[in-house]
Amino acid sequence: MxxxxxxxxxxxxxxxxxxxxxxxxxxxxxxxxxxxxxxxxxxxxxxxxxxxxxxxxxxxxxxxxxxxxxxxxxxxxxxxxxxxxxxxxxxxxxxQLNYTFSSEEEIEKVIANAIDKLPERCREIFLKSRIEGMKYREIAEELNISANTVENHIAIALKKLRVELKDYLPLLLFLVSVK
The missing domain is CATH 1.10.1740.10 (RNA polymerase sigma factor, region 2, helix turn helix motif)
Known part of the structure; x- marks a missing residue:
């Protein structure tokens, strides 16, 4: 051909x-x-x-x-x-990001307020992961739940925080990257 x-x-x-x-x-x-x-x-x-x-x-x-x-x-x-x-x-x-924060404390307050709005169990798991630096497996063992449940709670927390902090995207990116 x-x-x-x-x-x-x-x-x-x-x-x-x-x-x-x-x-x-x-x-x-x-x-x-x-x-x-x-x-x-x-x-x-x-x-x-x-x-x-x-x-x-x-x-x-x-x-x-x-x-x-x-x-x-x-x-x-x-x-x-x-x-x-x-x-x-x-x-x-x-x-839209407001750079008028006069201190780190103000930034932390915005983030803390957003985290405080999370459902209790979700907030607890999120804090253990992102603030205390625990691995999903460690959180699951401590709370006597599955690692999948921990992962689901983290996903829910991040989704809610993304909405809550939509005007502060760089702050959220910082939160997501800290493990």
């Missing part, structure tokens, strides 16, 4: 490009991105023309390549969007 592709690449390109473009646009939405996907597919087809051994119809093969390239593009887009949202959240938090 490799020689056939090499000898008739122009014909294949003209015959299938617009169909592949319409197919890609259904998924990647923007015309420019769809064009890039389809061009990548035809570039791959050209580069591999000598070694290609297509065992299905050419049109099926092209649709499969466009589908896979579209999936790669969309996966990358999702990751990039999540990263962008994360950066936006951090920027907003930093902009």
């Amino acid at each position: 490799g020689k056939d592709i090499q000898n008739s690449f122009d014909r294949i390109y003209v015959m299938y490009y617009s169909r592949m473009l319409r197919f890609a646009k259904e998924y990647v939405v923007f015309e420019e991105d769809a064009e890039n996907v389809v061009q990548d597919v035809f570039l791959l087809l050209w580069e591999k023309r000598e070694v290609l051994d297509i065992r299905i119809s050419l049109v099926s093969y092209l649709f499969s390549l466009v589908k896979n390239r579209s999936l790669d593009y969309l996966r990358h887009k999702v990751v990039a969007e999540e990263y962008k949202q994360e950066l936006s959240f951090k920027l907003m938090s930093l902009e």
Whole structure:
């Protein structure tokens, strides 16, 4: 099949490009991105023309390549969007962060107030882990509960603290990193 592709690449390109473009646009939405996907597919087809051994119809093969390239593009887009949202959240938090604390005691008071709002058992486990530096296994043994229960309480505490300290993100990051 490799020689056939090499000898008739122009014909294949003209015959299938617009169909592949319409197919890609259904998924990647923007015309420019769809064009890039389809061009990548035809570039791959050209580069591999000598070694290609297509065992299905050419049109099926092209649709499969466009589908896979579209999936790669969309996966990358999702990751990039999540990263962008994360950066936006951090920027907003930093902009809202109140740096008017006059002392470390004020910062500790904000954190202590947030911790005091945790449910009793959750607060106890959180303090043992983050303040006393105990490992989950040690807390579980001391309180006669499973390590999974300790982990669940820590997750709940962090979630509640994230909400409570949303305007003080750097303080929360400090809390999370201390073990």
